[in-house]
Amino acid sequence: MVRILRGLADKYFSDDEAVILLLLLIIGTLAIIYLGAMLAPVIAAVIVAFILQGLVAKLLKLGVPQGVAVIGVFLLFLGILVGFLFGLLPLVWTQVTALAGEAPRILRELQIYIEVLPEEYPNLVSIDALQAVYQEVTFEAARMTQWLVSFSLSSIPDLVAVMIYMVLLPILVFFFLKDRAVLLGALGKLLPHQRPLMLHIWEEVNLQCANYVRGKAVEILIVGGSTYIAFKLFGVPYAALLSFLVGLSVVIPYIGAAVVTVPVAIIALVAFGWGSHFIWVMVIYGIIQALDGNVLVPLLFSEVNNLHPVVIIIAVLFFGGIWGLWGVFFAIPLATMLKAIFSAWPVKGELPPTTETGQH
CATH class of the missing domain: 1.20.1440 (de novo design (two linked rop proteins))
Incomplete structure (x- = not known):
């Protein structure tokens, strides 16, 4: 066993830089696991900036000044975010609540279609199995409806946190795009020169x-x-x-x-x-x-x-x-x-x- 472990270490970690990289991956993973909830806006901003950087790079190749490219892409992102928050999201939430209210009627009508299956396919579908599935679906639908109805004052702290995130996210994205080279250079100084x-x-x-x-x-x-x-x-x-x-x-x-x-x-x-x-x-x-x-x-x-x-x-x-x-x-x-x-x-x-x- 010791010989096998030594062989693996010599094969994959013979380079000092590989050992440092492994330590960085472990530290990063632990940080995400234990600090992920706290750093959620930063992680989300990094991902969004990562997506938008490709568009910034394309504009730079076309000769657009960096400041103009960054501001233009950021305004595009801001427009999409505002459209999502005040256009799509309220519409989706309205339809979720409407669907929750219609859930009992939909389940009753669905049961009518389901009850026909054992008569038409007695060898493939049994009544007991269908009743078990229907009861489970009914229970989950009732629980979801109850959760939507109880979504009231108790959820205000969560809503406040979401609103804070929505303010922090654009700010972080802008600075990640604007100061990308500075931030990467600062991180690079913490790593080996070679x-x-x-x-x-x-x-x-x-x-x-x-x-x-x-x-x-x-x-x-x-x-x-x-x-x-x-x-x-x-x-x-x-x-x-x-x-x-x-x-x-x-x-x-x-x-x-x-x-x-x-x-x-x-x-x-x-x-x-x-x-x-x-x-x-x-x-x-x-x-x-x-x-x-x-x-x-x-x-x-x-x-x-x-x-x-x-x-x-x-x-x-x-x-x-x-x-x-x-x-x-x-x-x-x-x-x-x-x-x-x-x-x-x-x-x-x-x-x-x-x-x-x-x-x-």
């Missing part, structure tokens, strides 16, 4: 994660927006809420699409019944999902190393178990970052990519 390994890994992580995060932001807007337009044209109830969920579902490949299909199908079934209208809604929804997976994703993520479906599921389970909903939401970006780090990690006996090209 750090080719860290620079190489940073370039790999920056390329992979930047392309992924920016691509996902565009994918959410396109998929959510096209779903909203389609559902509004077909008269689907709660179109804003459903399209919001569909847009967010692309963050979790495979799992997200499978989960969000259930409420889409239930609401369309209750609204239109078994008929051509319901079938057309589900067909259009399926076309949007197919175009997303087969056209949009390859186009947006051509430079990103794809993760195996098994790795995606493990990442969702692992990070979701650690951080709950936020862990599920950020599972794929974190897995992409870890894969980029492992891909660029030096292994004794292998030449780094920069050595092959003669660059340093």
Whole structure:
């Protein structure tokens, strides 16, 4: 065992810089675990600035002065944030509360459709199993309705915290964009002066994660927006809420699409019944999902190393178990970052990519 551990240490940690990098990763992980709630606005601002930096860089390449590029991109972000807070979010919340009020009626109508299944497919569906599923769904719907009704004065402290975050977030994003070089230079002074390994890994992580995060932001807007337009044209109830969920579902490949299909199908079934209208809604929804997976994703993520479906599921389970909903939401970006780090990690006996090209 000792010989095996020594071999692994010699293979992966023979470089002093690799040991320092490992310590930095451990410290960063512990800081996020224990200080994540406290530093939530800073972490969110870093992610947003990371997304917007790509647009700033493109404007700089076109000859736009840095100050103008930063202010222009920041105003664009501010406009999107204001539109989300005062346009989309109230609409989604109104439809959530309306859906909660309609939940008993929807469940009663859904039960009518469900009770027919044992008669038509007695070998596949049993009445007892359907009753158990229906009781569980009813219980969860009642609990959600109760939570929405009790969302009153007890939630004011949370609302105040959210409002503070909404003020801090734009301020932090602006300074992260404006003083990016200064902040990175200050962090660089804390690291060894000669750090080719860290620079190489940073370039790999920056390329992979930047392309992924920016691509996902565009994918959410396109998929959510096209779903909203389609559902509004077909008269689907709660179109804003459903399209919001569909847009967010692309963050979790495979799992997200499978989960969000259930409420889409239930609401369309209750609204239109078994008929051509319901079938057309589900067909259009399926076309949007197919175009997303087969056209949009390859186009947006051509430079990103794809993760195996098994790795995606493990990442969702692992990070979701650690951080709950936020862990599920950020599972794929974190897995992409870890894969980029492992891909660029030096292994004794292998030449780094920069050595092959003669660059340093």
